Amino acid sequence: MSTLAADFAHLPAVWKRRHLLDLESLSADEITCILDAAAAFKAATNDCRTKLSVLSGKTLANLFFENSTRTRNSFSLAAKRLGADTVEFSSSGSSVAKGETFIDTAKNIEAMNVDAVVIRHRTPGTPHLLAKNLRCTVISASDGPHEHPTQGLLDIMTIRERRPNLAGLTVALVGDIAHSRTARSNIWGLTKLGAKVILCGPATLVSRRWEEFGIEVAYNLDDILPRCDVLNLLRIQFERQHTRPFPSVREYALLYAMNRERMARAKDNILIMAPGPINRGVEITPDVADGPHSVILEQVTNGIAVRMAVLWLTLNAND
Ligand code: CP
Numbered sequence: 001m002s003t004l005a006a007d008f009a010h011l012p013a014v015w016k017r018r019h020l021l022d023l024e025s026l027s028a029d030e031i032t033c034i035l036d037a038a039a040a041f042k043a044a045t046n047d048c049r050t051k052l053s054v055l056s057g058k059t060l061a062n063l064f065f066e067n068s069t070r071t072r073n074s075f076s077l078a079a080k081r082l083g084a085d086t087v088e089f090s091s092s093g094s095s096v097a098k099g100e101t102f103i104d105t106a107k108n109i110e111a112m113n114v115d116a117v118v119i120r121h122r123t124p125g126t127p128h129l130l131a132k133n134l135r136c137t138v139i140s141a142s143d144g145p146h147e148h149p150t151q152g153l154l155d156i157m158t159i160r161e162r163r164p165n166l167a168g169l170t171v172a173l174v175g176d177i178a179h180s181r182t183a184r185s186n187i188w189g190l191t192k193l194g195a196k197v198i199l200c201g202p203a204t205l206v207s208r209r210w211e212e213f214g215i216e217v218a219y220n221l222d223d224i225l226p227r228c229d230v231l232n233l234l235r236i237q238f239e240r241q242h243t244r245p246f247p248s249v250r251e252y253a254l255l256y257a258m259n260r261e262r263m264a265r266a267k268d269n270i271l272i273m274a275p276g277p278i279n280r281g282v283e284i285t286p287d288v289a290d291g292p293h294s295v296i297l298e299q300v301t302n303g304i305a306v307r308m309a310v311l312w313l314t315l316n317a318n319d
Helices: 002-007 028-044 070-081 102-110 126-133 149-162 181-192 208-213 221-227 249-256 260-264 296-315
Strands: 059-064 085-090 116-121 137-143 170-174 196-200 216-218 230-233 271-273
Touching: 028 149, 028 181, 028 296, 059 070, 059 102, 070 085, 070 116, 070 137, 070 149, 070 296, 085 102, 102 116, 102 126, 116 126, 116 296, 126 137, 137 149, 137 296, 149 181, 149 271, 149 296, 170 181, 170 221, 181 196, 181 208, 196 221, 208 216, 216 221, 221 260, 271 296
Parallel strands: 059 085, 059 116, 116 137, 170 196, 170 230, 196 216, 230 271
Antiparallel strands: none
């Protein structure tokens, strides 16, 4: 722990927040602080395998009102790797079904002497609402289509490990931008750190209004592909759509799926990313998802490191 403490000696000067609710409100220095802490935790825990005791005596509650594989389990593992206890809440099977309000449920969980609540909910702004109503730390595990801050951070950490200088990199987010919380967190995080972001997908799923924020919008993947250093391939979120945004999945795949033919026209060292879950054959073909340019599973491992960093920083902050 003494080495770790030395690694982080400069961090509390930058990090003052008790909550992590989004990336839009963070400064470049704050984002870099989390990324540096995540890298230090990854190194100190042998790639997130071994345990530390820096959060011994603390308790984390996972409050998930939507399904999750990666986010929920990696928050849980991150807490355990740091010596904290965890409480696992799922809305199905809970007293929400008996009419208890969302805030009452959260306050009852907090009353079990919980120090941090991780919240995933379909309604945008839910983490901000909890932060106003609870005394403990609140960390967003995504709120509907709004933001998924730790996903944005783990994506940027994965890019930074391979390409340390983000300024000057071109990162394309491809697919269902309209409904993607991952897209929003990547947009804020990457642009604050100096990367160029291109949003690419069908016109029904990519608004030109992003150009007002200095973001490039493109509707033809083949046109932008030779310029891209990183492609982050986003899932089409049919469950959030009221009407079909394109005639068929087959047509979408023809225009936007990353496949062997497109890989041949991409940069030699292009990074292929996806936040998961992936739909093989829709946004990415199996040979590309499992190929040498793919860092999809490294993203998942880095999710534990980022979540360790976020827990450690927020639970040690004095705002
Ligand atoms: N990327 C992501 O949020 O995955 P889960 O839905 O499995 O948590």
